[in-house]
Amino acid sequence: MLKTLKNDRIPGEGYVYVSYGHTKYLKHTLASVATLRRHDRKRPIALLCSQKQKDILEEKGLDSYFTVIQVLPEEHCSIVGFKHNVYQYMLFERNLYLDSDIVWCKNPDSLWQSFGIFDFTITGNLVSDNFFGSAKGFGVLKDIILGRRKRTLKRFGLNYLSRVQSGLIFAQDYSQTRKVCVLASEMLDRKFETHFQSRKMEQGRTEESCEWSLAMAMSKLNNPVYPWLQGHNSPQLDYISDLTEHDDEFEYVTCKYYCDDFMYSLRGLKSPKVRSILLKIFSMVPGKSDFLITTPYCIHFGWYHEKVPFFVFAESNWKKITHNHEGLKANNSTSSDVNELSS
Structure with missing residues (x-):
């Protein structure tokens, strides 16, 4: 049994997953936990979920499968509802909050060490692109021509806007974590003053984004982001099918990572054919085509059109663990019957 601190935080480092809504998200969480336990069997894992x-x-x-399970209040059962309130769920001394659509690929010990210098941080890039929180198609040209991003920064007194990827959030200082979360909520309430648009306008999305508001709050408070893209030391990389090699169980994963930021940003294009054409064109510039093959700490299935392989893996894992448990129950029942007959 783990001993808790005076403020009810469990000593040391721990992972925190969140799951609510459809049962499929619980399956996703257990699939992610299965890959995490291949590489880290010592740190505790907490789950915040619905009563159901x-x-x-x-x-x-x-x-x-979890060291701690707590029921998440209904008002926090949403992306914004939870991630703007993580300060209320600091279960460990040092917390790593994770999205459920993440597959772990290697031992995270050194990742924890690098997170340790931060009071609060989120993986991201120091400078956001024009697509961050705004139109994802040609509509972004209107924002660029009208200078909407620049006007948003000026209106809120910001000198820069980072791009955060909230699949990994680290927190160990309650005060700083609360400041960021509370300010992010205030930023979201003032969405009409920004150039950002609702994420629910994107195909397949049903919840509002928490990321641009968190990024603005972190910028306002001079709270640094944790560098998202670091080559071999990248904490997470996006799953892109034609840039990722893996087996069915994701035990062996490698990613093709373009060393040039612009070239690597082309991964977001939905059409592999269009991406290939653009890569060939820009590769005429020396150094643009340089790439490395690496295994990140985890891969994130954040792109809606790239989620199918994770869905398949999650279903397979669910069937396996539930089948194993049913078999264990049957064996225990048989043993009990035999013992009763023997007596």
């Missing part, structure tokens, strides 16, 4: 999902875990005997 907690009941499912207990019914199927899967609650043992």
